[in-house]
Amino acid sequence: xxxxxxxxxxxxxxxxxxxxxxxxxxxxxxxxxxxxxxxxxxxxxxxxxxxxxxxxxxxxxxxxxxxxxxxxxxxxxxxxxxxxxxxxxxxxxxxxxxxxxxxxxxxxxxxxxxxxxxxxxxxxxxxxxxxxxxxxxxxxxxxxxxxxxxxxxxxxxxxxxxxxxxxxxxxxxxxxxxxxxxxxxxxxxxxxxxxxxxxxxxxxxxxxxxxxxxxxxxxxxxxxxxxxxxxxxxxxxxxxxxxxxxxxxxxxxxxxxxxxxxxxxxxxxxxxxxxxxxxxxxxxxxxxxxxxxxxxxxxxxxxxxxxxxxxxxxxxxxxxxxxxxxxxxxxxxxxxxxxxxxxxxxxxxxxxxxxxxxxxxxxxxxxxxxxxxxxxxxxxxxxxxxxxxxxxxxxxxxxxxxxxxxxxxxxxxxxxxxxxxxxxxxxxxxxxxxxxxxxxxxxxxxxxxxxxxxxxxxxxxxxxxxxxxxxxxxxxxxxxxxxxxxxxxxxxxxxxxxxxxxxxxxxxxxxxxxxxxxxxxxxxxxxxxxxxxxxxxxxxx
Ligand code: B12
Ligand code: SF4
Numbered sequence: 001x002x003x004x005x006x007x008x009x010x011x012x013x014x015x016x017x018x019x020x021x022x023x024x025x026x027x028x029x030x031x032x033x034x035x036x037x038x039x040x041x042x043x044x045x046x047x048x049x050x051x052x053x054x055x056x057x058x059x060x061x062x063x064x065x066x067x068x069x070x071x072x073x074x075x076x077x078x079x080x081x082x083x084x085x086x087x088x089x090x091x092x093x094x095x096x097x098x099x100x101x102x103x104x105x106x107x108x109x110x111x112x113x114x115x116x117x118x119x120x121x122x123x124x125x126x127x128x129x130x131x132x133x134x135x136x137x138x139x140x141x142x143x144x145x146x147x148x149x150x151x152x153x154x155x156x157x158x159x160x161x162x163x164x165x166x167x168x169x170x171x172x173x174x175x176x177x178x179x180x181x182x183x184x185x186x187x188x189x190x191x192x193x194x195x196x197x198x199x200x201x202x203x204x205x206x207x208x209x210x211x212x213x214x215x216x217x218x219x220x221x222x223x224x225x226x227x228x229x230x231x232x233x234x235x236x237x238x239x240x241x242x243x244x245x246x247x248x249x250x251x252x253x254x255x256x257x258x259x260x261x262x263x264x265x266x267x268x269x270x271x272x273x274x275x276x277x278x279x280x281x282x283x284x285x286x287x288x289x290x291x292x293x294x295x296x297x298x299x300x301x302x303x304x305x306x307x308x309x310x311x312x313x314x315x316x317x318x319x320x321x322x323x324x325x326x327x328x329x330x331x332x333x334x335x336x337x338x339x340x341x342x343x344x345x346x347x348x349x350x351x352x353x354x355x356x357x358x359x360x361x362x363x364x365x366x367x368x369x370x371x372x373x374x375x376x377x378x379x380x381x382x383x384x385x386x387x388x389x390x391x392x393x394x395x396x397x398x399x400x401x402x403x404x405x406x407x408x409x410x411x412x413x414x415x416x417x418x419x420x421x422x423x424x425x426x427x428x429x430x431x432x433x434x435x436x437x438x439x440x441x442x443x444x445x446x447x448x449x450x451x452x453x454x455x456x457x458x459x460x461x462x463x464x465x466x467x468x469x470x471x472x473x474x475x476x477x478x479x480x481x482x483x484x485x486x487x488x489x490x491x492x493x494x495x496x497x498x499x500x501x502x503x504x505x506x507x508x509x510x511x512x513x514x515x516x517x518x519x520x521x522x523x524x525x526x527x528x529x530x531x532x533x534x535x536x537x538x539x540x541x
Contacts, residue, residue: 212267
């Protein structure tokens with residue numbers, strides 16, 4: 001597959017006694033596609049991780065399609081112009097169709113492609129063209145690739161790429177990488193230009209405000225992997241295994257300090273998304289990590305995913321707030337216990353959702369509450385019944401999706417067995433917010449209507465105004481925060497790509513925006529015109 005023009009220089013390394021082997025120095029592109037509808041706000045960790053794990057000597061460049069949109073012709077041109085020797089593509093199921101198209105374009109110009117991530121781990125035959133379809137990848141990395149990636153690169157450098165790389169020991173037993181020797185991701189030097197959320201036009205001006213807002217990035221950091229809960233729709237327990245592994249506190253703290261130092265140096269801001277599937281899965285260890293973060297002064301604003309049952313612990317919630325926790329993502333899924341039981345998530349107790357959210361809000365921590373419609377016990381009106389509850393909770397960011405049978409999950413197997421899959425290979429033709437099976441107590445169209453109802457009623461101008469107003473007793477910064485977050489989250493369902501879409505949203509929410517702007521100006525003006533207090537005089541004078 002490799003064309004001669006891409007080979008720039010070669011070294012000879014002895015492998016077997018007496019043998020001399022050609023080993024190329026590779027220029028590698030790691031690429032993550034966008035889903036074609038929305039853009040992620042955060043870069044993907046796998047790229048930085050694999051870049052850090054690449055054997056010395058090779059060059060690695062990163063492109064995230066969310067930050068640098070690219071089409072098939074664009075990537076083909078890029079790999080030729082940049083003389084790329086190997087392209088690594090990672091993708092979730094949702095982006096796999098685009099990933100395959102991009103891989104095909106790369107291979108068509110004679111450059112090798114390795115694919116990895118949750119989708120191809122389950123569907124390796126599809127990626128390798130062994131299921132009767134076209135071949136998209138020269139090689140597939142199954143599961144966690146921390147240990148296999150260096151091997152893949154070295155095999156590619158010797159032109160000995162194999163079809164499949166699996167993380168197994170010499171006896172064929174699956175090996176889960178320990179996170180104890182976690183690589184140092186050089187956040188202080190990596191080129192992060194493509195991930196700045198501050199528009200270029202405002203950068204210069206915003207750099208001067210307070211501690212500086214010239215850059216704002218949300219950076220993914222993992223502190224551990226694995227979740228034993230085994231919810232029926234989730235790929236995590238199958239992919240990462242139910243053995244939970246953690247990095248050392250020290251390595252996480254050092255990473256935060258590095259990120260903080262970088263933000264300070266460039267007069268910008270940084271927030272961290274702890275991407276662990278359940279950040280508090282071992283409460284004792286999470287508390288110890290949070291205490292170490294506080295002790296080291298490594299607090300940054302952070303978001304993490306934590307299941308509601310673990311947030312009963314008051315001390316944990318105190319530590320979350322004290323260590324910089326601002327938003328917690330809670331997979332509530334449903335307010336109906338029968339639905340939760342059906343998907344093996346009976347540990348979620350809807351009757352305690354309100355108390356959990358109140359406990360967080362008391363400490364100025366808010367929740368991204370995720371709901372799934374189209375579950376087997378859902379009937380028409382599920383969205384309104386959910387919103388009735390949501391309106392009684394502290395303002396947060398509700399998000400709504402549809403039950404989706406992802407390949408390899410117990411849900412997929414159950415629906416397949418019952419003959420209920422209407423689009424068994426739904427990922428080949430990705431349609432956002434579209435069911436791939438028939439729910440039991442409503443039609444597919446009705447399920448779609450529920451999701452639409454949820455988004456339009458939670459993110460209409462009136463709902464946004466109500467959320468902001470309900471925080472009237474909070475500092476202005478909090479209310480601005482909620483407003484910006486709500487406007488951005490609205491884009492998950494109502495795509496807001498392009499200036500026109502943004503202007504439309506701003507116009508719809510102008511009353512709330514003007515109200516906050518006026519209060520900001522009044523506060524600023526008040527602070528400038530406040531009379532300087534006269535020096536205190538003692539009674540004896
Ligand atoms: C963070 C995260 C997000 C972020 C976005 C991703 C980002 N910018 O990081 C947010 C919150 C936006 C998000 C959204 C969604 N997510 Co998400 N997300 C995650 C999460 C929690 C962590 C991802 C991560 O960084 N993991 C750590 C890294 C190290 O692991 P990794 O990515 O798997 O990479 C390793 C291997 O897979 C492999 N690898 C990966 N890529 C490549 C490429 C090559 C070339 C090679 C060799 C190896 C390789 O090597 C890596 C090191 O071992 C995962 C769960 C999880 N624990 O992974 C879910 C997960 C990826 N998300 C999932 C889903 C379903 C979604 C949503 C569709 C949810 C929804 N219903 O809306 C959306 C879709 C977003 C979109 N853009 O369209 C599923 C994907 C399952 C699947 N089969 O596709 C996961 C696995 C969770 C789950 N419940 O099953 N997500
Ligand atoms: S608790 Fe979250 S990560 Fe764990 S299995 Fe359930 S959905 Fe997946």
